[in-house]
Amino acid sequence: MSTRKHIPLSFVEAFDLPVTVDVPTAARALGICLTTAYRLARQDAFPCKVLRIGNRYRVPTIELMRAIGVDERAVYTLDHSS
Structure with a gap:
């Protein structure tokens, strides 16, 4: 049994992801166990x-965001003049 605790991805972390992410990151965002995530990826x-590149899996961030219910990436600007 693993002693590691499942730490979900925060809202801020989700919007700071690169174009693709690994399965552990996607699993955190979806709130699923890593073992389950790899099993689901293998079973399509x-x-x-999920993209299979060689022996690795990559998840397009745009697809991950849609899966968690975020259709568009938030765009904002900071007012540096104040």
């Missing part, structure tokens, strides 16, 4: 599109 049953 992951909640969003």
Whole structure:
């Protein structure tokens, strides 16, 4: 049994992701166990599109965001003049 605690991805972390992420990051965002995430990826049953590149899996961030209910990436600017 693993002693590691499942730490979900924060809202801020989710919007700071690169174009693709690894399965552990996607699992954190979706709130699923890493073992389950890899099993789903192998079975083509992951909640969003997964790319297999060689022996690695990558998850497009746009697909991951859609899977968690975020259709568009928030765009904002900081007012540096104040």
